[in-house]
Amino acid sequence: MAYNLKEIMATKPSRFTAGHRMCAGCxxxxxxxxxxxxxxxxxxxxxxxxTGCMEVSTFIYPYTSWTDSFIxxxxxxxxxxxxxxxxxxxxxxxxxxIPQDQNTKFIAFGGDGGTYDIGxxxxxxxxxxxxxxxxxxxxxxxxxxxxxxxSSATPKFADTTTSPAGKVIPGKMQSRKDLTQIMVGxxxxxxxxxxxxxxxxxxxxxSEKAIYTQGPAFLNVLAxxxxxxxxxxxxxxxxxxxxxxxxxxPLYEVIDGKYHITYKPTNKKPIEEFLKPQRxxxxxxQPGNEWMIEEFQKEVDKRWQELLDLEEIxxxxxxx
Amino acid sequence: xxxxxxxxxxxxxxxxxxxxxxxxxxxxxxxxxxxxPQYFSTFVSNGQVDTExxxxxxxxxxxxxxxxxxxxxxxxxxxTSANGLSLMWEQIYIASSLRLPxxxxxxxxxxxxxxNIHNDHSDAMGVRDSGWIMLFSENNQEAYDNLLMxxxxxxxxxxxxxxxxxxxxFITSHSIENIELLEDDKVKSFVGTYKPEHxxxxxEEPIAIGPxxxxxxxxxxxxQQAEGxxxxxxxxxxxxxxxxxxxxxKYSFFExxxxxxxxxxxxxxxxTAGTTKxxxxxxxxxxxxxxxxxxxxxxxxPTEEIAKALSHLxxxxxxDKADSLNGAGGALFEDVTSSMFVNKVQVPVVNYIYGIGGxxxxxxxxxxxxxxxxxIADNGGTDDFYRYLGVRK
Numbered sequence: 001m002a003y004n005l006k007e008i009m010a011t012k013p014s015r016f017t018a019g020h021r022m023c024a025g026c027x028x029x030x031x032x033x034x035x036x037x038x039x040x041x042x043x044x045x046x047x048x049x050x051t052g053c054m055e056v057s058t059f060i061y062p063y064t065s066w067t068d069s070f071i072x073x074x075x076x077x078x079x080x081x082x083x084x085x086x087x088x089x090x091x092x093x094x095x096x097x098i099p100q101d102q103n104t105k106f107i108a109f110g111g112d113g114g115t116y117d118i119g120x121x122x123x124x125x126x127x128x129x130x131x132x133x134x135x136x137x138x139x140x141x142x143x144x145x146x147x148x149x150x151s152s153a154t155p156k157f158a159d160t161t162t163s164p165a166g167k168v169i170p171g172k173m174q175s176r177k178d179l180t181q182i183m184v185g186x187x188x189x190x191x192x193x194x195x196x197x198x199x200x201x202x203x204x205x206x207s208e209k210a211i212y213t214q215g216p217a218f219l220n221v222l223a224x225x226x227x228x229x230x231x232x233x234x235x236x237x238x239x240x241x242x243x244x245x246x247x248x249x250p251l252y253e254v255i256d257g258k259y260h261i262t263y264k265p266t267n268k269k270p271i272e273e274f275l276k277p278q279r280x281x282x283x284x285x286q287p288g289n290e291w292m293i294e295e296f297q298k299e300v301d302k303r304w305q306e307l308l309d310l311e312e313i314x315x316x317x318x319x320x
Numbered sequence: 321x322x323x324x325x326x327x328x329x330x331x332x333x334x335x336x337x338x339x340x341x342x343x344x345x346x347x348x349x350x351x352x353x354x355x356x357p358q359y360f361s362t363f364v365s366n367g368q369v370d371t372e373x374x375x376x377x378x379x380x381x382x383x384x385x386x387x388x389x390x391x392x393x394x395x396x397x398x399x400t401s402a403n404g405l406s407l408m409w410e411q412i413y414i415a416s417s418l419r420l421p422x423x424x425x426x427x428x429x430x431x432x433x434x435x436n437i438h439n440d441h442s443d444a445m446g447v448r449d450s451g452w453i454m455l456f457s458e459n460n461q462e463a464y465d466n467l468l469m470x471x472x473x474x475x476x477x478x479x480x481x482x483x484x485x486x487x488x489x490f491i492t493s494h495s496i497e498n499i500e501l502l503e504d505d506k507v508k509s510f511v512g513t514y515k516p517e518h519x520x521x522x523x524e525e526p527i528a529i530g531p532x533x534x535x536x537x538x539x540x541x542x543x544q545q546a547e548g549x550x551x552x553x554x555x556x557x558x559x560x561x562x563x564x565x566x567x568x569x570k571y572s573f574f575e576x577x578x579x580x581x582x583x584x585x586x587x588x589x590x591x592t593a594g595t596t597k598x599x600x601x602x603x604x605x606x607x608x609x610x611x612x613x614x615x616x617x618x619x620x621x622p623t624e625e626i627a628k629a630l631s632h633l634x635x636x637x638x639x640d641k642a643d644s645l646n647g648a649g650g651a652l653f654e655d656v657t658s659s660m661f662v663n664k665v666q667v668p669v670v671n672y673i674y675g676i677g678g679x680x681x682x683x684x685x686x687x688x689x690x691x692x693x694x695x696i697a698d699n700g701g702t703d704d705f706y707r708y709l710g711v712r713k
Contacts, residue, residue, distance in 0.1 A: 044523040044526070046392065046521065048388065059528055059530075059531045059532060060531060060534065061536075061537050062531075064531070066526075066528055067526060069520040069522075069526045070526075070527075070528040070529065071387075071388065071391050071530055072529070072530035072531070073384060073411060073414045073418075074384075074411065077380060077381065077411070080376065080380070080384035081384055081387060082388060083374060083376075083381070083384075083385050083388060084344065084346060084384065084385030084388025084392070084396065085388040085389060085520055085521070086388075087346070087372040087385065087389055087394075088343055088344050088372070088388070088390075088396070088521065089392060089521055090372050091344055091370060091371060091389075091394055092343060092392075092393060092394055092521060097393075098521055099523075102523050121378060121381075122377075122380070122381050122384065125376055125377030125378070125381055126381075129376075
């Protein structure tokens with residue numbers, strides 16, 4: 001059945017309710033809501049969340065935006081919380097202590113801080129052990145909750161409060177870690193990179209696959225932050241689109257090791273179009289800093305080409 | 321009438337876990353507790369338990385997975401030592417604040433640094449105010465018995481707090497001694513099934529756990545946690561009574577060994593109590609009225625009862641197997657002396673830091689403490705109350 005947002009919204013009420021305190025123009029709530037909408041109505045979820053914007057803005061005692069079961073403990077361990085709950089589910093189901101017809105899914109959310117950095121070990125461990133769960137990283141490219149500090153997901157040259165663009169050092173001097181590839185290296189049944197564009201089709205469909213794939217699955221979803229990136233709050237969906245059209249954030253999935261790029265722009269846009277509307281890259285547009293844009297473009301091109309190559313190689317080898 | 325066996329302390333802990341048959345065990349190896357998850361994973365591999373064993377990648381994840389499992393509605397257990405507990409530290413506090421009755425075997429070992437794998441109590445002392453019930457065990461039998469009682473205490477509605485059973489690394493964890501085990505069915509009916517009121521896997525009642533808890537509520541939640549700890553005292557007494565009826569083995573908040581008519585006494589925890597009992601017997605032969613107070617229930621701390629039990633003495637020595645590096649004395653010393661003070665018990669008390677990093681504590685060392693106490697009793701007190709036993713200065 002073809003994807004139809006209107007129909008989905010009519011038949012699947014949001015499991016992430018309004019009234020949360022995330023900022024206007026933030027990409028993360030869109031991710032949370034879309035991922036949870038991919039659950040079948042009759043299924044139940046145990047959501048685990050790392051400390052971060054998404055947690056502190058959605059579950060302030062005594063209020064919660066989560067209609068499913070939810071647990072938060074700390075910053076670096078959303079994956080291990082899910083893993084423990086999933087192990088409990090297996091044990092209790094085996095012993096007949098929960099109804100046999102109950103179908104509970106385990107979904108963890110973490111920002112790039114809680115996923116790329118402090119939570120990487122917990123994530124890697126849970127994925128390697130093969131828990132039947134989905135880990136969703138909403139990547140906003142810095143530690144936004146504590147006030148925009150650089151993370152290993154922060155793109156090169158970005159101005160953050162711990163990699164400020166100064167007179168001598170022009171922002172973050174290191175390239176962005178490629179976490180999606182690291183997760184592919186775990187040989188998971190399902191890994192995907194997504195974003196909320198085009199009526200959320202890509203994100204919804206990948207979430208559905210991730211949730212209903214037996215075993216561990218990982219979704220890396222770019223989730224822009226108006227405070228940290230410095231774009232007008234009404235520009236969220238446009239920024240998302242530019243991230244994809246410039247190939248800064250390619251959309252792809254890796255199913256049992258086989259790469260599939262789910263969207264290839266016909267005319268790849270120059271990276272300036274993505275960088276320009278963002279305050280964090282403002283200094284790159286000052287006269288004399290053209291080299292920074294050039295370098296950024298080269299890096300984007302290199303990574304895109306690598307992805308194209310991987311798609312070709314992995315599909316070729318399995319055809320033989 | 322029980323099963324007579326010979327087991328190490330770690331084996332005893334693992335067998336207790338097998339008989340308890342928890343739903344989830346998540347653990348990471350660390351000396352000297354490694355054997356517990358090792359033995360336990362054999363029970364899992366051989367289908368002797370219903371447990372899901374989660375071989376996590378760190379102790380932080382061990383405690384986190386236990387939290388996830390217990391919150392989901394399962395009985396979760398783990399085991400660790402020293403730096404393993406240090407790595408769990410963040411989650412240790414979270415486990416108790418979420419009121420999750422997780423049960424842990426803590427095989428006591430010196431916390432780094434420098435690195436040392438042998439016994440002292442610095443690991444346990446680091447979490448003494450984290451909201452975990454802490455029971456100490458002199459030998460394999462007590463480690464086993466305390467574990468069998470653990471869930472009934474921790475899961476009690478008036479308590480709902482995690483619990484750790486401590487025993488001394490290597491000294492009891494790796495020494496094989498006689499032990500009397502209960503039959504599996506008796507353990508099963510004694511421990512009972514876990515029926516949490518609210519849990520994540522209850523599809524009919526979704527709940528949210530672990531909020532951002534700000535100025536308007538955190539204080540009350542912490543007060544409730546403290547109430548749970550205060551309530552634990554009564555529950556521990558009740559469960560110990562029930563256990564005594566089942567096994568004939570009597571457990572109190574602390575053991576008083578020849579303390580009634582004693583004039584001088586040592587207060588200590590875990591295996592050192594065994595050595596001390598031997599010394600007390602020897603001294604008694606020479607007419608010296610020595611006694612021992614061995615703490616079993618360290619958290620909650622039985623302040624009134626301890627003050628009362630020590631009130632008739634002429635001098636008391638508190639033995640701390642961890643230095644607090646605070647310029648004031650060990651943790652047990654501070655708890656005992658403040659208990660005495662607030663209960664208006666005025667007896668000269670001295671503190672000995674001993675056995676650090678597995679330094680052997682012999683009967684001669686213990687005897688020297690009693691000799692010191694005899695002098696203090698005669699002199700009516702001392703200013704030199706912060707002492708060391710067996711250190712080269």
